[in-house]
Amino acid sequence: xxxxxxxxxxxxxxxxxSARSRSAPAYDRLTAQETxxxxxxxxxxxxxxxxxxxxxxxxxxxxxxxxxxxKLGTTSRRQLKDVPDLA
Numbered sequence: 001x002x003x004x005x006x007x008x009x010x011x012x013x014x015x016x017x018s019a020r021s022r023s024a025p026a027y028d029r030l031t032a033q034e035t036x037x038x039x040x041x042x043x044x045x046x047x048x049x050x051x052x053x054x055x056x057x058x059x060x061x062x063x064x065x066x067x068x069x070x071k072l073g074t075t076s077r078r079q080l081k082d083v084p085d086l087a
Contacts, residue, residue: 029071035086037064038072042080
């Protein structure tokens, strides 16, 4: 696996990109607002419920969720329950 990782890193550098460090847990990359929304959704709240609690629109909550899913590498609300320190 290490050989593949080194090769991938070399290829990324050749394109001008760089690999992200994985030293910190993924949830540490969330903003405070995203963390709050992720915890609410992991607890079973709908976008509409979270929006009313935080005085946001449901569309804003959904936009935050898309960012949360991307940062955590998840694709659904159910997967947020499995992220440590969120549920």
